Amino acid sequence: MARVLINLPRSAKRGELIEIRTLIQHGMETGYRPGPNGVTQQRDIIRSFTCLFDNEEVFHAELYQAIAANPFITFSMLATASGILAFTWTGDNGFAQTETRALTVT
Amino acid sequence: MSSHFSSPCVTSRRTAAAGLLAVALVRPARAAAQGTFERESLQQAILGFTGGVAPTRGRVTLDIPPLVENGNTVPVTIAVESPPGEAAQVRGIALFNEKNPQPNVITARFGPGARLGARLNPGHAMLATRIRLATSQTLVAVAAMSDGTYWSDSAEVIVTLAACVEF
Numbered sequence: 631m632a633r634v635l636i637n638l639p640r641s642a643k644r645g646e647l648i649e650i651r652t653l654i655q656h657g658m659e660t661g662y663r664p665g666p667n668g669v670t671q672q673r674d675i676i677r678s679f680t681c682l683f684d685n686e687e688v689f690h691a692e693l694y695q696a697i698a699a700n701p702f703i704t705f706s707m708l709a710t711a712s713g714i715l716a717f718t719w720t721g722d723n724g725f726a727q728t729e730t731r732a733l734t735v736t
Numbered sequence: 737m738s739s740h741f742s743s744p745c746v747t748s749r750r751t752a753a754a755g756l757l758a759v760a761l762v763r764p765a766r767a768a769a770q771g772t773f774e775r776e777s778l779q780q781a782i783l784g785f786t787g788g789v790a791p792t793r794g795r796v797t798l799d800i801p802p803l804v805e806n807g808n809t810v811p812v813t814i815a816v817e818s819p820p821g822e823a824a825q826v827r828g829i830a831l832f833n834e835k836n837p838q839p840n841v842i843t844a845r846f847g848p849g850a851r852l853g854a855r856l857n858p859g860h861a862m863l864a865t866r867i868r869l870a871t872s873q874t875l876v877a878v879a880a881m882s883d884g885t886y887w888s889d890s891a892e893v894i895v896t897l898a899a900c901v902e903f
Contacts, residue, residue: 647860660868662837691844696836696868698809698899704864705844 632656634729636717641734642709650681650689651704654719654727660695676701676721683733684713709735778832781839782878782888785830791878791886795819798831798877798889807869807899812841816861816879816887824883826861835873842867845880868899 637651654676661673673695681689689705701719712735718728782791799813816826831841846861861879876890 649862651864660837686847688847689844691842691863692840693842694838694840696833696838696841698866698868702864702866704813704862705846706860706862 632719632725632727634717634727636729636731638715638731638733641736644710644735646709647706648709648733649704649706650715651702652679652717653700653702655700656719656721656725658695658697658699658701662695674722674725676719676725678720679703680718681705681707682716682718683707685716688715709733711735777839778834778874778876781832782830782876785828785832785843785878786880786886789884789886791888793888795887796829796877796879796889798875798891800875800891800893802891802893804869804893804895806897807871807895808897809866810869810893810895811864811866812875813862813864814877814879814889818860818881824881824885826879827882828880829861829863830878830880831867832876832878833867833869833873834875836868836870841875869893869895870898871895 633655635653639648642648656676657674658676659671659674661671663671665671675695675697676693679691679693679701680687688707691703691705693701713733714730715733716728716730718726720726783789795816795818797815797817799815800810804810812831814829814831816829818824818826826846828843828845830843832839833841842863842865844863872892872894874890874892876888878886878888880886
């Protein structure tokens with residue numbers, strides 16, 4: 631399991647635009663770089679990131695090799711109700727990880 | 737005889753003039769060809785995202801340091817703001833580059849579907865990440881709105897240490 635950091639406001643007002651910050655530990659090997667033996671290393675990146683709010687998609691991003699190692703993604707979302715946010719990262723070599731956080735809207 | 741004498745002079749002047757003309761003609765042609773070659777993949781990537789619509793400049797703010805010391809992690813922030821009174825929501829944001837091996841950097845969509853979009857996604861949106869840059873180049877951010885319009889902003893960055901070269 632890769633280490634994950636997710637930062638979201640402890641509580642938000644209804645109708646407020648909140649900022650959700652995520653970071654996941656991953657090397658994001660581009661596939662363009664030679665390894666120690668001189669042979670180009672295979673691509674191994676996180677290809678997509680999805681955030682669901684009560685099972686409805688709020689944010690989805692496709693990542694490419696140009697994303698730096700340990701992908702850091704921040705996005706905005708309108709807080710409308712309390713619910714569960716589910717974050718999913720999927721990538722090469724069967725990489726998949728899901729984390730959930732509760733969002734409290736007052 | 738005099739004509740024979742003058743003729744080489746004339747021809748040389750002619751060739752000189754022709755040469756100058758050729759240089760004048762070739763220079764811009766080559767520059768244009770190079771420009772289109774370099775831009776084509778960036779342009780194609782943008783048009784692929786917009787579905788053939790050329791994006792309008794504005795509404796998008798692409799925030800990136802103009803001088804990058806380390807191309808391996810470059811912080812980027814893309815903010816989209818609709819003027820008050822506009823009902824359009826932000827449907828997606830994409831970032832493209834000019835000279836990395838691949839034109840795409842990140843392609844994001846915000847809450848698809850009119851119902852969900854209207855509920856969860858106002859006319860303002862923000863996306864921030866950290867990217868890799870292979871060399872000094874131009875970056876273009878494009879925002880897709882729910883009314884079918886596309887907006888963009890570009891930024892030029894100078895990279896001193898490139899990504900993708902270290903072992």
